[in-house]
Amino acid sequence: MAVTHFVTFKLKPEVARSEDKLHKVHVDMLDLKTTCLKEGAPYILELTGGKQCSPEGLDKGFDIGYVVTFATISDRDYYLDECPTHQEFKKYIKPQVEDVFAFDYEF
Secondary structure, X not given: OOEEEEEEEEEOHHHHOOHXXXXXXXXXXXXXXXHOEEOOEEOEEEEEEEEOOOOOOOOOXXXXXXXXXXXXXXXXXXXHHOOHHHHHHHHHHHHHEEEEEEEEEEO
């Protein structure tokens, strides 16, 4: 059963207002699909996302969001807790965000 990890970032204003900084965060996040490895191979099935553009006004100030799909809960858990590439990404992005919201689901 596949597991989907949905994550959104509320960026610090100096990041959100800078197209260059915002673009770098976006590209670095999308790169995780190929740079996160488990036993020498990529294990993220799908990774999509981008900048908030809904006109509904329900974004609660979050700037960017991503959907990451894994084949198993074990792969998702590895990504969250062990994957060296993802751990480095978390260190990199932490000082650039004010808030993070994550929600995972199975289907």
